[in-house]
Amino acid sequence: MSHHHDVVIIGGGNAGVSLAARLGRYGVKNIGLIEPKDHHLYQPLFSHIAGGRAQVKEAVRSQSSVTPKGVDWIKDRAMGVDTKANTVLLESGAAVGYEHLVLCPGLQYRWDDVPGLAEAVNSPYGASHYEFELASKSWSLLSSLRSGTVVFTMPSGPIKCGGASQKPMYLACDYWREQGVLDKIRVVMVQPYPTVFGIPDVDRELERKIAEYGIELRTNSELVAVDAAGRMASIRNNVTNTTEELGYDVLNAVPPQSAPDWLKATDLPAPGQGDGFVDVDTETLRHKRYPNVWSLGDAAATTNSKSGGALRKQTKVLAKNLVAARKGLAPTMKYNGYSVCPFTVSRHTVVFAEFDHNYEPKPTIPKVPTWKESRFSWWVDRSMFPQVYWHLILKGRA
Ligand SMILES: Cc1cc2nc3c(=O)[nH]c(=O)nc-3n(C[C@H](O)[C@H](O)[C@H](O)COP(=O)(O)OP(=O)(O)OC[C@H]3O[C@@H](n4cnc5c(N)ncnc54)[C@H](O)[C@@H]3O)c2cc1C
Incomplete structure (x- = not known):
């Protein structure tokens, strides 16, 4: 065994980094974060880059600069999980032991x-x-x-x-x-x-x-x-x-797109499901069969539309539930299926779709018609969100 951690997180993207930071704030000390890439990307800006409204450099930071202090960044790729031995198997041939495991390796392009x-x-x-x-x-x-x-x-x-x-x-x-x-x-x-x-x-x-x-x-x-x-x-x-x-x-x-192939080969998706998404309770984000396994973000078998906006809610729920589970308590926080999609309908305006897993509207500010084309929504999406992402979300504070 090369490493052993109280909490091991697979994937240092939006979900993994923000969760590690939040768990740190909640007092979890011994966290390992498995992420093979050198660079961390803020993907929502890709659309703005493709539309000539953002520069490439605005969407990228080094992984070391976003990894929370005190978290052990394991620069490797997860290849499998042994749920009986509580071990993650890595591409390098090393293995990482865990008390709790969180899976958030995102989606794979096909x-x-x-x-x-x-x-x-x-x-x-x-x-x-x-x-x-x-x-x-x-x-x-x-x-x-x-x-x-x-x-x-x-x-x-x-x-x-x-x-x-x-x-x-x-x-x-x-x-x-x-x-x-x-x-x-x-x-x-x-x-x-x-x-x-x-x-x-x-x-x-x-x-x-x-x-x-x-x-x-x-x-x-x-x-x-x-x-x-x-x-x-x-x-x-x-x-x-x-x-x-x-x-x-x-x-x-x-x-x-799909869940990663290596995940499909583990016993973590729902039996007979074949799609590879991690079989968690859609509210508590805890695995349905392995109580020390959790998942959030794009690779979780939640029913919401997959987005960073959904993660803003999921991260807090999972972190609080995991901390409770470590104390032997039942998870009580519930994710409500919230997601968001900001449509850049012109070079200065955005239409916000905020909705739950039934595609029922779920506006953050009730009674405000955020689905109407607006310059303010453009400012929120283009100027405010990237700052919130780098300075609050990745620090476990939003
Ligand atoms: C073009 C585009 C536009 C988007 N626009 C918006 C938007 O406007 N608003 C919004 O809310 N969301 C938007 N999103 C979605 C949002 O970026 C994702 O939902 C979010 O990044 C999901 O976070 P995640 O951590 O689950 O996955 P990711 O952020 O993709 O991170 C997964 C991480 O896991 C790592 N990984 C993969 N395999 C392994 C492995 N085997 N072992 C270890 N690590 C591994 C990857 O390297 C990566 O760093 C957009 C996405 C794209 C692509």
């Missing part, structure tokens, strides 16, 4: 699920703002276009911040309008659900912007193949079961 997609986003005509390295390429392709067809796509299945698929599209449309070329550009948005988002108030506001920019919205549809050399996207309508071939000048695609 580029190969769509034939030709990986080649297309790495070609001179494709990009994806879901990949940090490709987000600025999105903006360079979108901003240099003066005519032609642009296709934006969202996959079916669980993804990070569902609405983020659309954000660079509105930012680009507003830019093309400013440049006087919007009417020369055909914009197609492909998304798998029956409406543009799924909450009537938000849908109405987004549909208004879609009409304003002249965007063609393909609902119930998804990208099923790409011919990168021929610049042709195959779009299947899952209701009519028909496929349309769309030629494009720029393709901005969001990859299909």
Whole structure:
């Protein structure tokens, strides 16, 4: 055994770092954080980078600078969990023992699920703002276009911040309008659900912007193949079961996503479920079969829309419940399914969707219509949230 900790956290992203910091504040001293990467990313800014409204450097910090003081950063990759021996197995061959284990390794991108997609986003005509390295390429392709067809796509299945698929599209449309070329550009948005988002108030506001920019919205549809050399996207309508071939000048695609493969091979997902998400109680975030195992964030089998906003609530619930469990007490804090998606509908305005796991509205400030397009919401999303993230959330204070 190379390490042993009271609490071991797998994944030093949004969930892992903010949880480690919060547990530290609640008096947990011996924490190990397993994270293989050198850099920590604030992913919500990727959409702004792809829309030409943020710089790459604003979304990245070194992992060492965000790891809370006193936390043992184990720079390695988890490959498996032995729940009988209370041990995490690492890529290096080492093992880490735990009293309590928290899993938050995020989602895995499945580029190969769509034939030709990986080649297309790495070609001179494709990009994806879901990949940090490709987000600025999105903006360079979108901003240099003066005519032609642009296709934006969202996959079916669980993804990070569902609405983020659309954000660079509105930012680009507003830019093309400013440049006087919007009417020369055909914009197609492909998304798998029956409406543009799924909450009537938000849908109405987004549909208004879609009409304003002249965007063609393909609902119930998804990208099923790409011919990168021929610049042709195959779009299947899952209701009519028909496929349309769309030629494009720029393709901005969001990859299909899933829980990490290595997690699927453990006994932590629900038996027979096969999707790999960690089988926790959706309110207490404690594992349903292993009381010393917990999960939060994108890799947990909670029913909310996956987002950093959801984590603002989950982190506190899990930290308090874990601290109670260490004292032999029952977990009493409950996560209410809250999530949020800020749609950047222009270069200066945002539409906020705040909702629970049933897609019922859940505004932070009751009676304030945050789903209305607003400049204040832009300021909150673009200026305030990044500061709150680096200075409060990652410090376990928000
Ligand atoms: C383009 C985009 C826009 C978004 N916009 C918003 C938004 O506007 N608002 C919002 O609230 N949310 C948004 N999100 C979603 C938000 O970023 C995620 O929901 C959030 O980061 C999830 O946190 P997490 O810790 O679960 O996963 P992540 O933050 O992805 O962190 C997972 C960490 O685990 C590490 N890891 C992976 N595998 C292993 C392993 N085997 N062993 C150890 N460590 C491992 C990874 O390196 C990573 O650091 C957006 C996401 C994207 C991609």
